[in-house]
Amino acid sequence: MDHVLSIADNYIFTPYVYPTSWPEDGALRQIITLWVLTNLGAELLYMGFGALSFYYVFDHKLMKHPYFIKNQVRQEIQLGMTAIFWMTFPTVALFFWEVRGHSKLYDNISESSLGWPGVFLSIAGFLFFTDMCIYWIHRCMHHKKIYKHLHKQHHIFKIPTPFASHAFHPLDGFLQSLPYHVYPFIFPLHKMVYLSLFIFVNIWTISIHDGDNRIPGPQIWMINGAAHHVDHHLFFNYNYGQYFTLWDKLGGSYRYPSALLQKGPHDHIRKLMKEAAQSQ
Ligand SMILES: [Zn+2]
Ligand SMILES: [Zn+2]
Secondary structure, three states, X not given: OHHHHHHHHHHHXXXXXXXXXXXXXXXXXXXXXXXXXXXXHHHHHHHHHHHHHHHHOOOHHHHHOOOXXXXXXXXXXXXXXXXXHHHHHHHHHHXXXXXXXXXXXXXXXXXXXXXXXXXXXXXXXXXXXXXXXXXXXXXXXXXXXXXXXXXXXXXXXXXXXXXXXXXXOHHHHHHHHHXXXXXXXXXXXXXXXXXXXXXXXXXXXHHOOOOOXXXXXXXXXXXXOHHHHHHXXXXXXXXXXXXXXXHHHHOOOOOOOHHHHOOOHHHHHHHHHHHHHHHO
């Protein structure tokens, strides 16, 4: 985040916002700027990609499903935007710690002991580590003593739209995002790769809520897509994973997507429409 911070300082905050007497490396100034940038960035990513996905990918016929609740999209957006607002506070504490040089993030490929292969290895490591951690955090969120206090808010939406992607209790959302922030404090990672992965995970989270069940054939056994995640919303104790099906298979919670067996929400809508046409 130090590059983002210095670009924002150079072009906006130093010339137009803060008094010249306030140094750029002042702790409070950095915290305030990080909070503004993180909040704006995350809300824009959520609303921007959420809206693109809602209008161009999400099948609006799904809104006719009996499980689709009244004013659902408005509820999802309200919950999502509120969650991001509150999640930003603890997230900024981690970003601040990182900006102060306590992470293992590096600037140049030459700083990686393995060079370019090290960069690709770190991407694979990031995806594996965060997928594993999110699986177990998400599974804990379904424990009956925790569920009703936190994670239940995300499961109000049985037929999610892309806007459900960030619709969580703020503490639930933050705990599930924690692996992304913890990774660069444990493992080396290139700064631009980290920023790109941060954007990627937000888009991925939107994509598993978009109801688009197309997954390239050969990848169906290993990629956790929208078809898997809609079954998580419908049948609850299955498919907790984020990108891969690995931990669901190891943890005994894997369920082959009902949408791919022609028993998903789209099929239910088709059946209802056929019945309605026949009764006319
Ligand atoms: Zn869940
Ligand atoms: Zn979900």
